[in-house]
Amino acid sequence: EPEVTQTPSHQVTQMGQEVILRCVPISNHLYFYWYRQILGQKVEFLVSFYNNEISEKSEIFDDQFSVERPDGSNFTLKIRSTKLEDSAMYFCASSAQPSYNEQFFGPGTRLTVL
Amino acid sequence: DQQVKQNSPSLSVQEGRISILNCDYTNSMFDYFLWYKKYPAEGPTFLISISSIKDKNEDGRFTVFLNKSAKHLSLHIVPSQPGDSAVYFCAASAGNNNDMRFGAGTRLTVKP
Numbered sequence: 001e002p003e004v005t006q007t008p009s010h011q012v013t014q015m016g017q018e019v020i021l022r023c024v025p026i027s028n029h030l031y032f033y034w035y036r037q038i039l040g041q042k043v044e045f046l047v048s049f050y051n052n053e054i055s056e057k058s059e060i061f062d063d064q065f066s067v068e069r070p071d072g073s074n075f076t077l078k079i080r081s082t083k084l085e086d087s088a089m090y091f092c093a094s095s096a097q098p099s100y101n102e103q104f105f106g107p108g109t110r111l112t113v114l
Numbered sequence: 115d116q117q118v119k120q121n122s123p124s125l126s127v128q129e130g131r132i133s134i135l136n137c138d139y140t141n142s143m144f145d146y147f148l149w150y151k152k153y154p155a156e157g158p159t160f161l162i163s164i165s166s167i168k169d170k171n172e173d174g175r176f177t178v179f180l181n182k183s184a185k186h187l188s189l190h191i192v193p194s195q196p197g198d199s200a201v202y203f204c205a206a207s208a209g210n211n212n213d214m215r216f217g218a219g220t221r222l223t224v225k226p
Binding site: 091 | 148150155157158160163203205212213215216217
């Protein structure tokens with residue numbers, strides 16, 4: 001069964017450093033998403049991406065964040081200058097249709113900012 | 115942001131009995147609701163959904179009920195099985211908005 005994959009599974013970085021989280025969505029999906037879950041809190045929407053551009057973003061997704069689909073398979077989330085509060089689990093998701101169809105989530109990347 | 119609320123952080127149920135997970139929402143623009151299940155070290159997995167034109171959707175042991183006037187939905191699992199033990203997230207979206215809002219989750223434990 002096709003699945004969303006994410007790398008790395010765990011990323012440790014120093015505050016102020018740039019990180020890039022990588023995702024490979026399901027191959028025939030057109031809509032891509034990033035979410036995060038701070039430990040013990042709820043899953044929060046960050047951004048959705050369709051047709052090579054951001055379609056929606058939340059208030060969390062500020063200028064420190066960017067997304068890119070550099071080739072036909074990868075979907076990346078970049079945090080330019082990480083802060084302690086960026087420590088969270090970051091989930092990538094993809095769907096064949098907009099959000100009213102189910103999204104398929106990856107296993108997540110745990111980001112730890114020291 | 116408390117547009118989707120799951121007020122019970124945990125629920126414990128005996129195997130074979132019914133599990134009822136509750137979710138409330140405040141945004142009347144939400145018209146599509148989903149339940150996700152999450153095991154440790156895995157991403158959320160889609161379980162079942164319902165659109166606002168329905169009040170019930172059933173899939174095997176899982177049934178979701180929607181009460182639009184009360185802005186409330188619930189997930190019923192019957193009979194509950196130990197493998198159902200996981201965190202369950204309620205989520206909602208509005209129209210073609212890709213911004214899906216999640217509740218805080220309820221950890222379900224099904225005891226053998």
